[in-house]
Amino acid sequence: MNPFEILDPRFEACIKPSAQLEQLHTGCRWTEGPAYFPAHRSLVFSDIPNNRILRYFEPTGDVAVFREPSNNANGHTVDPQGRLVSCEHGTRRVTRTEHDGTITVLADNYEGKRLNSPNDVVVRSDGAVYFTDPSYGIESDYEGNKGESEFPGGACYVFRVDPVTGALQIVSDEFDRPNGLAFSLDERTLYVADSGAPRDMSALDVADDGTLTNKRHFATCTNGVFDGFRLDDAGRIWTSAADGVHCYDPDGTLLGKVKVPETVANVAWGWPKRNRLYMCATTSLYAILLAVNGAKTM
Numbered sequence: 001m002n003p004f005e006i007l008d009p010r011f012e013a014c015i016k017p018s019a020q021l022e023q024l025h026t027g028c029r030w031t032e033g034p035a036y037f038p039a040h041r042s043l044v045f046s047d048i049p050n051n052r053i054l055r056y057f058e059p060t061g062d063v064a065v066f067r068e069p070s071n072n073a074n075g076h077t078v079d080p081q082g083r084l085v086s087c088e089h090g091t092r093r094v095t096r097t098e099h100d101g102t103i104t105v106l107a108d109n110y111e112g113k114r115l116n117s118p119n120d121v122v123v124r125s126d127g128a129v130y131f132t133d134p135s136y137g138i139e140s141d142y143e144g145n146k147g148e149s150e151f152p153g154g155a156c157y158v159f160r161v162d163p164v165t166g167a168l169q170i171v172s173d174e175f176d177r178p179n180g181l182a183f184s185l186d187e188r189t190l191y192v193a194d195s196g197a198p199r200d201m202s203a204l205d206v207a208d209d210g211t212l213t214n215k216r217h218f219a220t221c222t223n224g225v226f227d228g229f230r231l232d233d234a235g236r237i238w239t240s241a242a243d244g245v246h247c248y249d250p251d252g253t254l255l256g257k258v259k260v261p262e263t264v265a266n267v268a269w270g271w272p273k274r275n276r277l278y279m280c281a282t283t284s285l286y287a288i289l290l291a292v293n294g295a296k297t298m
């Protein structure tokens with residue numbers, strides 16, 4: 001079965017028509033948060049309602065539990081020092097797993113108010129941690145712990161943790177349910193998905209002091225919602241959607257799709273040359289080998 005849908009001729013150079021979609025693992029409830037460790041050739045990913053983090057080992061294809069309970073961890077990333085950074089719904093915090101295995105809390109409150117339920121996270125090369133904080137993890141006990149938002153009107157912000165002081169600041173209050181996020185290749189633009197209303201993706205300028213300005217519409221999802229996404233090394237955006245992964249040119253054109261039989265929540269690049277796209281899709285982990293390479297982020 002051809003897993004590709006070409007919507008713009010530019011997509012043809014991104015794929016090999018003979019490439020097949022691979023289902024690497026299944027039996028989860030809601031997979032999210034893929035993050036790849038090149039040195040270990042392993043991918044960690046969340047199974048949020050099952051309260052665990054799994055790890056896929058590339059050389060053998062084995063999948064095993066990495067952390068359980070995971071505090072209903074959702075999004076993850078690997079920082080420039082190779083450390084795992086995690087969003088935890090259940091404990092309403094963002095943590096870093098140090099090389100010695102200890103856990104450092106990077107953020108759990110803003111001016112004394114508990115966070116909602118951090119969803120997805122990215123680290124800039126200067127060490128600043130940007131994360132989104134929608135309320136999905138406190139709306140029920142399904143993927144966290146039912147609770148109240150402590151922000152005015154249940155606001156859901158985009159936050160930044162300062163790399164020097166560790167101080168937490170709100171860098172955007174312009175989203176309904178901010179979700180996935182990723183930097184452009186030059187890190188001067190931050191793309192942020194909104195899975196609330198409107199269900200779209202925006203681009204914002206990153207100022208010298210790390211704050212975000214000039215929010216502007218980038219794309220509207222044509223099937224389902226944008227959740228997590230990553231860029232390739234030409235700046236194209238590979239984003240989750242209901243029918244698979246949608247690939248956008250930096251000019252905003254939907255170039256094509258990788259069709260996946262389950263709703264995709266997030267993606268990550270792996271394989272020694274970063275040309276394999278891992279896709280967390282509801283009950284399963286999928287992968288496909290592409291003719292492009294993921295952006296180098298660490």
Ligand code: MG
Pocket residue numbers: 032075119120179180227228265
């Ligand atoms: Mg998400």
